[in-house]
Amino acid sequence: MNTDYDVIVVGAGHAGVEAALASARLGMKTALFTIFIDNIAMMSCNPSIGGPGKSHLVSELGMLGGEMARHIDSYNLQLKNLNHTKGLAARITRAQADKYWYRIKMREIIEKQENLEVVQGIVSDLILDGKKVTGVKDQVGIEYGAKAVILCTGTFLKGRFIIGDVKYEAGRQGEQSSEELSDRLREYGFEVDRYQTATPPRIDKRTINFSEIEELKGEENPRYFSYYTLKEENSVMPTWLTYTTPETIRVASELLKYSPIVTGIVSSKGPRHCPSLDRKVLRFPEKTDHQIFLEQESTESNEIYINGFTTAMPPFAQDAMLKTIKGLENAKIMRYGYAVEYDYIPANQLKLTLETKVLENLYTAGTINGTSGYEEAAVQGFMASVNAVRKIKGQSPVIIDRSEGYTGVLIDDIINKDTPEPYRVLPSRAEYRLTLRQDNVFLRLLDKAREIGILDxxxxxxxxxxxxxxxxxxxxxxxxxxxxxxxxxxxxxxxxxxxxxxxxxxxxxxxxxxxxxxxxxxxxxxxxxxxxxxxxxxxxxxxxxxxxxxxxQIEKFKKLEEMIIPKDTDYEKIKGISNIAISGLVYSQPETIGQASRISGITHNDMTLLIAFIKEKNK
Known part of the structure; x- marks a missing residue:
């Protein structure tokens, strides 16, 4: 068996898929490792793609040569163009994916891709030559060599499944976790922390009273994510809208004592922008009419995803709360909601290329970097892979800055800003929303796409x-x-x-x-x-x-953003700069003034003194 590769990608979720495809399409001999080969590109939670900020990421990824944009255009149940009344910068696309066909057809693409091999196994360790990564070792002791390794491990590093008072090892329901790799990463000098995410129950479509809820169809001629997509019309399969009731809140309040959030079984932080029903009741007890969207998961299934009903409360509590919602009084749960806790690596340990500062030739992408969402994961996997390949080939890296794309906003934010919860890209995080629109992606990123060389x-x-x-x-x-x-x-x-x-x-x-x-x-x-x-x-x-x-504004920003900080800068020699700023600069080692300005704790006065110091030094 040949075990030597140019690039090894660990994990076959949305980050891993994009990383592996990009590497192979750029001519690198690539291996994609996955714990369970049948679950490549699995949509663990909501089978949807797009939305505020996220739709921009997907379109940018498609323009640069990634797969997700084309794939979701092909395998969706509906597409909607949203926020048309909120102004040009707010316009977005949201897709309800066909969860089954999205996964099956992505595996097909992976298996047919030249230069790409899939390996089922659990990576338990890295192979090092000093501070350089030269490969990986799997759980059964096989060693694989590589010039670059990209970790896209999702929620599987010491993953723990939680429902009510039950907690056991799993990266996803029914799938084993990766128990050793994060221990090795700690030993090699990485800071490792824990986050949590959760998913709602799924119900049987045949048990819903549709006469009591509102039908919401997709659009026949929506804005697509990919410039390759040429469709005369799109699927318009509906989703449905209902609401929680005062009775839902009353029942949930009585049963909160069983919530793993209340009992302390879940102690890590979850995504603030996608809170569980438990947290909604805890934070906003006076609100009774929370929106509940019912979304079919596939044409091949009767499973309905209950968007807005995320919870890891015990099964009897989920049943009791569900029966208080209009149209769901007799609904039958097929899969109960649950939570997963997992290890991640805070992204301030990365360079803008997504190569780690701790170990050379090691890149990380997706949930392992403390982000939330398929779209955020996919663009990171793609960019990490592109830069890993370019480093192998001796080429300069491709960096998208904040004025060029939401991809740049995302990567810059996770590296240079504190993220006390799983990071989700949002329009409010972008300074130049009018420029970074979904409709003009091809104008913004044409030069970058040409430089990368995947788009035909x-x-x-x-x-x-x-x-x-x-x-x-x-x-x-x-x-x-x-x-x-x-x-x-x-x-x-x-x-x-x-x-x-x-x-x-x-x-x-x-x-x-x-x-x-x-x-x-x-x-x-x-x-x-x-x-x-x-x-x-x-x-x-x-x-x-x-x-x-x-x-x-962008021109002014770029003058500041592109001012290089010399690598030998001794921050302690800058008179008047605060100790907090010195600590942040020494730890983060920013490459530019723009990066430095976004480090937590650095004030305008600190930046003024730093710029003056660099100008004097450059003389």
């Missing part, structure tokens, strides 16, 4: 031509004048729009709130443009002032 040349050329077409059409519109003629004003009145008094460029005319590019054809000669080109032309016209303002 035909698609790159197509998107490059679209970019040129946008620029050409914007320039053309700026040089065309629309006059306030009687005929033009009559057209505006017939459309229910305000009339015009002064001549304006077609570019300015398109900026009118009610005007579309297709509507311009009533006033000037227009071009035959693709859908994505039309969209960008309209957006650039209507939001020019705001986009230009943000561009100026």
């Amino acid at each position: 040349k035909e698609k790159l050329e197509e998107l490059e031509n679209a970019k040129k077409e946008i620029e050409k059409e914007l320039e053309r519109l700026r040089n065309i004048t629309v006059y306030p003629t009687k005929e033009n004003n009559e057209i505006l009145i017939s459309l229910g729009h305000d009339t015009m008094n002064n001549p304006v460029s077609a570019f300015e005319f398109l900026a009118r709130k009610e005007m579309t590019y297709d509507g311009l054809a009533r006033f000037i000669e227009t071009e035959k443009l693709s859908k994505i080109v039309k969209e960008q032309v309209e957006i650039n016209s209507k939001y020019k002032i705001f986009i230009d303002r943000e561009k100026n």
Whole structure:
């Protein structure tokens, strides 16, 4: 058996899948290790992809050459475009995945991928040459060599399954945990901590009273995540909406004494943005009408995921609470909700490439870095793999900064900011939300995609031509004048729009709130443009002032962000800087002023003194 590889990926969840595919597609001989081969790309919790911030991550991943965007476009039950009334930056896509087909077809892609081998086994140790990782050892003692190792271990490091007062070793219900690897990581100098996550019960669709709940269908023609997707229409399988009741809260309050959160069986922190029903009742006892979404898991199953009903309370408590919800009075639970506690490595021990500072050639991605979510995991796996391959090839790393993508915001945040709970990407975490939209991913990341080299040349050329077409059409519109003629004003009145008094460029005319590019054809000669080109032309016209303002902010940001901190900087020699700042800078070893500014405890005064010190040093 050949046991030597260029890249070894440990874990075949969403981070591991993207890492393994990226490495193999970049020509590296790659091994993907998984505890159970049938559960590659398993959706352990909610079988959905997208949402605020997350949809941007998936589209960015697709643009860079990752698989998730194309895959969810193909294997979903419904897609929805959300937040259209909340402004341009808030528009998102959310997919309800077909949990069964997503997993089955992803395994098929993995197994057909050239340069990629799958190995079922538990990695128990790393092989080291001093402070360099040179491979891994599995639980039965087989050693595998590698030039780089990427850990994508999810919730499996010392995973503990919890329901009520029952607690046992498991990374997921029915699957064994990895018990030795995190001990070895501690021995090698890593700080290791624990987090917790939970999932709701699943119920039998045939036991739901659908006449009592609201049906919510998907869209036939949604915005897709991938630029490869060409569908005439999408599946519109519905989800359903119901609510908790005052009786739910009363029953839950009476049974809280059995909650593992209350009893102390669960002691670690869970995701704040996806709280359990137990925590909702504890924190907001006065609120009784919590939303409950019922989401089918697959066309191949009658299992319904109860979104909003996350809990690890004992089975009898879950049954009692469920029967108080409208439409679910007779619902039958097929799988009870539960929690999982697991070890993770705080991400301040990583470089921006996702290589660890503790051991060379070791990369970590996904839940092991203290993040939550399939989308966050996938982009980390992809970026870790790309940078591992580039290091092997002697190429410079690919770093996406905060002004270029949510991927950059995510990686920069987890490394440079304290995350007291599993990190979830959110629009509020991005300083430049108007620039980092889902609709303009191809414009933002075209150069990065070309540099990485996974996206095929035909698609790159197509998107490059679209970019040129946008620029050409914007320039053309700026040089065309629309006059306030009687005929033009009559057209505006017939459309229910305000009339015009002064001549304006077609570019300015398109900026009118009610005007579309297709509507311009009533006033000037227009071009035959693709859908994505039309969209960008309209957006650039209507939001020019705001986009230009943000561009100026980004330019200022980049001057600060890109100021390099010399590696030999002795922070204790900076007069006036606080001890907290010195401690944070020495521990984090930031590469740039931008990174340093986001370290917890560093003040504006500390930054001013640091910048002055570096400028003086550079003289």
